[in-house]
Amino acid sequence: MASQYPTGKKDFKPPVDHEDDIEAADIITLQEENRAIQDFLGTVSKVQNIGLAKMLLNFRQAVAINVTAGDTVQIPAQEMMIDQRAVRNTADISLDLNGNIDGSGSSAVSTTYYVYAVDDNVPGGTFSMSFRTSNADNFTGERMLGSVLTATTGSPPDIDSITDDDIATSTNQKLCQAWGSFNGTGTPVYYDRFNMTSVITDNGVGDYTLNIDTDMANANYVIVGMGGGSAQILSRHSSATVLKGSFRIVLRDFSGSAVDADRIGFAVFGDVS
Amino acid sequence: MSICRVWFRLDGKISVSYPDTNPQNKPSDMAYRTWITQQLDSVAEKSLEFSGLEYTDMDTSELLQVRADRNRWRGDKGTGINIDKKVVLRQDLCSALDKELGKPEPDTINVLRIQRKLNKQEHD
Numbered sequence: 001m002a003s004q005y006p007t008g009k010k011d012f013k014p015p016v017d018h019e020d021d022i023e024a025a026d027i028i029t030l031q032e033e034n035r036a037i038q039d040f041l042g043t044v045s046k047v048q049n050i051g052l053a054k055m056l057l058n059f060r061q062a063v064a065i066n067v068t069a070g071d072t073v074q075i076p077a078q079e080m081m082i083d084q085r086a087v088r089n090t091a092d093i094s095l096d097l098n099g100n101i102d103g104s105g106s107s108a109v110s111t112t113y114y115v116y117a118v119d120d121n122v123p124g125g126t127f128s129m130s131f132r133t134s135n136a137d138n139f140t141g142e143r144m145l146g147s148v149l150t151a152t153t154g155s156p157p158d159i160d161s162i163t164d165d166d167i168a169t170s171t172n173q174k175l176c177q178a179w180g181s182f183n184g185t186g187t188p189v190y191y192d193r194f195n196m197t198s199v200i201t202d203n204g205v206g207d208y209t210l211n212i213d214t215d216m217a218n219a220n221y222v223i224v225g226m227g228g229g230s231a232q233i234l235s236r237h238s239s240a241t242v243l244k245g246s247f248r249i250v251l252r253d254f255s256g257s258a259v260d261a262d263r264i265g266f267a268v269f270g271d272v273s
Numbered sequence: 274m275s276i277c278r279v280w281f282r283l284d285g286k287i288s289v290s291y292p293d294t295n296p297q298n299k300p301s302d303m304a305y306r307t308w309i310t311q312q313l314d315s316v317a318e319k320s321l322e323f324s325g326l327e328y329t330d331m332d333t334s335e336l337l338q339v340r341a342d343r344n345r346w347r348g349d350k351g352t353g354i355n356i357d358k359k360v361v362l363r364q365d366l367c368s369a370l371d372k373e374l375g376k377p378e379p380d381t382i383n384v385l386r387i388q389r390k391l392n393k394q395e396h397d
């Protein structure tokens with residue numbers, strides 16, 4: 001089909017990282033990218049989603065291209081995932097095994113394809129696409145959506161490789177650094193916990209001292225949580241010194257009286273040492 | 274057997290630390306008692322409010338079993354844990370206030386007195 005449109009050939013090479021040049025338009029395209037991934041995942045089964053999600057998260061380059069009726073797009077034969085949006089008549093679009101999108105017979109005014117390159121061996125860490133058309137003015141919509149890795153060697157980041165230990169020692173303030181869920185009635189015992197030591201100290205009704213396994217960097221951390229039953233308020237104990245490795249909390253009902261609860265949950269955010 | 278550590282606070286109040294006693298969670302190269310002691314010793318290391326306090330380790334079955342009186346637990350290492358009935362708790366003041374307000378003609382002075390005590394009682 002490409003031979004029908006011998007003129008107007010145009011090579012497109014997405015730019016490499018320009019982290020300092022982020023503009024509002026970049027944010028919009030990233031939103032589009034996320035939406036495209038979500039839409040794409042929604043078209044396959046749950047079993048397929050697991051592997052597919054990993055591939056998409058590892059994509060090296062992603063671009064969006066607008067194909068107008070009469071256009072043909074040729075993509076180098078690589079391992080790619082291609083999603084199409086707003087196709088009015090899918091029968092008009094053909095996609096061969098080499099990744100060539102032929103929109104020559106499309107009745108769509110404009111169709112956007114999202115192309116994700118996941119091949120480890122993309123020369124230079126980028127890939128290029130050739131556009132053929134009978135009308136060069138049609139090609140105004142192609143743009144890069146994102147780039148994860150532009151190095152010629154090495155593997156793309158894999159979120160599956162993040163471990164609990166990575167998170168516990170992470171200085172990323174966006175992450176929860178410790179959390180727990182415990183039964184505060186009778187003999188207090190954890191249901192589950194992360195980065196908290198196993199010991200719970202009962203100081204009285206609804207009054208507990210809990211210890212953080214890997215200390216926080218300072219005492220400016222935040223504790224959020226809640227208690228079940230009649231417990232309505234969880235707060236730090238008024239007389240306890242705030243420490244990097246432990247904190248004392250009190251559960252109260254609306255009257256202000258301390259109360260026990262059979263399920264108390266909390267999470268700690270802040271800097272870790 | 275479930276061991277706990279009873280801390281005798283300087284104000285006479287009692288704190289009790291409960292370690293993980295599930296043998297399945299014990300490191301294979303550590304004796305059970307050593308594992309328990311290590312957990313309990315970490316409490317004073319982590320929390321300065323327990324540093325220097327007297328304590329005794331005991332089986333949880335030896336503790337007073339009535340949770341309703343938990344905030345009346347008082348004691349020291351010599352006498353152990355006792356229930357001090359003279360301790361007035363916030364819930365006692367709330368009950369007294371409700372009782373007074375429930376009367377056909379509440380004693381205003383008494384209501385104010387109880388309310389004042391409630392305001393001063395920051396924490397049980």
